[in-house]
Amino acid sequence: MTAPTPHRTPAAQERPYDVVLFGATGFVGALTAAYLAAHAPAGCRWALAGRDPGKLARLRDDLAALDPACAHLPLLRADSSDATAVRELAASTRVLATTVGPYVLHGAQLVAACAEAGTDYVDLTGEPEFVDRTYVEHDARARETGARLVHACGFDSIPADLGAYFTVGQLPQGVPLRVDGFMRSNAMFSGGTLASVLTVLGRGPQTLAAAHARRLHEPRLPGRRVRGPLGAPRFSRETGAWALPLPTLDPRIVTRSAAALERYGPDFRYRQYASVKHLPVAVGGTAAVGATVALAQLPPVRRWLTGLWEPGRGPDAERRARSWFTVRFVGEGGGRRVYTEVSGGDPGYGETAKMLAESALCLAYDALPERAGQLTTAVAMGDALLDRLQKAGIRFRVAHTR
Numbered sequence: 520m521t522a523p524t525p526h527r528t529p530a531a532q533e534r535p536y537d538v539v540l541f542g543a544t545g546f547v548g549a550l551t552a553a554y555l556a557a558h559a560p561a562g563c564r565w566a567l568a569g570r571d572p573g574k575l576a577r578l579r580d581d582l583a584a585l586d587p588a589c590a591h592l593p594l595l596r597a598d599s600s601d602a603t604a605v606r607e608l609a610a611s612t613r614v615l616a617t618t619v620g621p622y623v624l625h626g627a628q629l630v631a632a633c634a635e636a637g638t639d640y641v642d643l644t645g646e647p648e649f650v651d652r653t654y655v656e657h658d659a660r661a662r663e664t665g666a667r668l669v670h671a672c673g674f675d676s677i678p679a680d681l682g683a684y685f686t687v688g689q690l691p692q693g694v695p696l697r698v699d700g701f702m703r704s705n706a707m708f709s710g711g712t713l714a715s716v717l718t719v720l721g722r723g724p725q726t727l728a729a730a731h732a733r734r735l736h737e738p739r740l741p742g743r744r745v746r747g748p749l750g751a752p753r754f755s756r757e758t759g760a761w762a763l764p765l766p767t768l769d770p771r772i773v774t775r776s777a778a779a780l781e782r783y784g785p786d787f788r789y790r791q792y793a794s795v796k797h798l799p800v801a802v803g804g805t806a807a808v809g810a811t812v813a814l815a816q817l818p819p820v821r822r823w824l825t826g827l828w829e830p831g832r833g834p835d836a837e838r839r840a841r842s843w844f845t846v847r848f849v850g851e852g853g854g855r856r857v858y859t860e861v862s863g864g865d866p867g868y869g870e871t872a873k874m875l876a877e878s879a880l881c882l883a884y885d886a887l888p889e890r891a892g893q894l895t896t897a898v899a900m901g902d903a904l905l906d907r908l909q910k911a912g913i914r915f916r917v918a919h920t921r
Contacts, residue, residue: 531810533889534612535566535593535611536564536565536566536568536611536613537563537565537613537614537884538555538559538563538565538594538612538879538882539565539566539567539568539595539611539615539616540566540567540568541569541597541615541617541618541629542568542569542617542618543567543568543569543578543618544569544575544577544578544617545618546868547643547868547872547875548569548618548619549578549776550871550872551616552567552578553581553582553874554872555876555879556586556589557585558876559867559876559880559882560880560884563883565592566592566593566595566596566611566612566700567595568594568608569594569595569826570596570598570599575596575693576594579592590690595608597620598602598627599625599626600625600793601626603604603731605628606632606635606647608632609629609632609633609638612638612878613639613883614638614640614882615629615638615639615640615641616640616672616875616876616878616879618642618846619638620644621643621646621649622646622649623722625652625749626642627649627652627653627656630656630668631697632663633661633666633668634657634660634664634666635660635664636666637664637666638666639666639667639668639883640666640669640784641669641672641878641879641882642671642893643671643672643673644670644675644768645676647726647730647768647815648722648725648726648729649734650768650771650893651726651729651730652729653670653893654736654893655732655736658736658893659892659894661891661893662891662892664756665891666891667891668725668850668857668876668893668894669882669894669895669899670772670893670895671768671769671772671895671902672874672875672896673870673874674833674866674871675767675768676768676769676772676773676864676895677874677878677896677908678702678844678866678913679700679702679755679770679772679791679846679860680767680769680771680773680776680845680897681861681908681915682697682700682861682899682915683773683789683857684776684780684901684905685905685915686698686848686850686857686859687777687783687784688782688853688901690853690855690857691837691852691853691855692784693785694784694785694852694853695786695852696783696784696785696850696851696854697771697787697850698771698787698789698848699750699757699762699789699792699848699850700773700789700790700791700842700846701758701760701762701791701792701793701794701849702845703760703793703794703910704842705841705842705843706841707775712855714802725746725762726756726907734792740778740807740880742785743784743787744785744786744787745774745778745783745787746774746788747774748788748790749764749766749770749790750764750791752763752764754821755759757849758847759796760794760795761794762793762795763792763795764790764791764792766817767791769791770789770790770791772895773789774787774789774800774812774821775898776791776896776897778855778899779895780898784852785919789897794847818839826860830896831886832844832857839865839868840865842864842865843859843863843864843866844863844866844870845862846860846861846862848860848861851902855921857919858917859914859916859918860914860916861913861915862913863911863913873884873911873913874913877904877907877908878904880907881900881903881904881907885903885907886898887900887919
């Protein structure tokens with residue numbers, strides 16, 4: 520397949536690469552590289568980047584076994600702490616995708632470099648503090664240079680964000696809307712994911728301070744209201760399961776999409792839950808989460824928990840093949856109720872790699888709204904990314920309406 524004509528300015532098109540994948544040798548990075556090797560259009564100029572040339576060369580050899588053309592992939596050495604190397608990396612490409620977390624520790628210079636260079640940026644963060652800090656520090660500059668800074672382009676938070684976007688599209692316009700999302704999965708996590716989660720849990724004061732700073736900078740919504748309350752544990756008749764509130768990044772992303780797009784109506788509310796079939800499991804899971812949050816406040820315990828599962832490790836191919844996720848949405852407004860569902864395979868790794876790669880390709884090649892700054896997937900890419908993901912095997916469907 521011939522690569523579509525890239526969009527954006529002539530100066531950006533003159534850069535050596537269309538897409539650079541940073542952190543390519545990590546667990547999710549290697550899966551993303553394999554996806555790009557299989558699905559990037561012919562003529563796509565992409566490269567692998569990371570801090571270890573030896574690991575990059577070994578990954579390229581692995582990719583060449585899948586597609587001989589990958590034997591010539593460029594390898595770019597850069598460390599996230601090296602400001603000069605990061606600036607050069609950002610200036611070399613039209614889209615930079617990064618899997619290097621925890622992002623609050625390793626991502627700040629990369630976002631800054633992309634905002635300054637006018638380079639589109641995508642990542643896999645689920646860290647509210649990082650997203651809020653980059654908004655305060657880099658949104659204005661990215662708007663000036665035309666850079667699109669799109670966080671949370673994996674399981675955090677594409678199923679929630681595009682699922683809510685898809686659900687809103689089935690409801691009447693110009694009326695108050697309510698959407699609830701109910702998430703289920705049987706997947707395992709990797710060492711990198713565990714490190715990111717524990718970092719978030721151990722930075723409560725910093726997270727609150729970043730959120731406060733963001734509120735001081737964000738424009739108000741005259742004549743509209745958008746909310747993302749946590750909700751309370753309850754039995755959901757809509758799903759026939761216990762619903763436990765999920766205090767993740769997802770609701771914040773969904774409500775930011777709603778604030779930016781008038782299609783979500785004059786008064787929009789979104790809540791997100793974990794869906795658990797059996798009450799004892801729900802009670803036990805709630806207790807386990809509470810204990811983990813408490814323990815993560817103690818640095819020695821946090822380091823010990825992180826050491827239980829080393830970054831770079833994750834479930835093997837057989838385990839990933841058995842993994843799945845579903846997010847069921849219930850949307851209401853204007854006298855109409857709609858039930859929708861987003862579903863796919865292994866959420867944290869196989870599907871996350873797919874989502875990140877397709878997000879990068881979408882920014883590189885698709886005709887998109889002329890927007891810049893820190894954006895959500897729904898605002899930056901919307902229908903174009905929805906179409907890509909459906910063609911890639913992630914299902915978005917209307918279950919029924921009434």
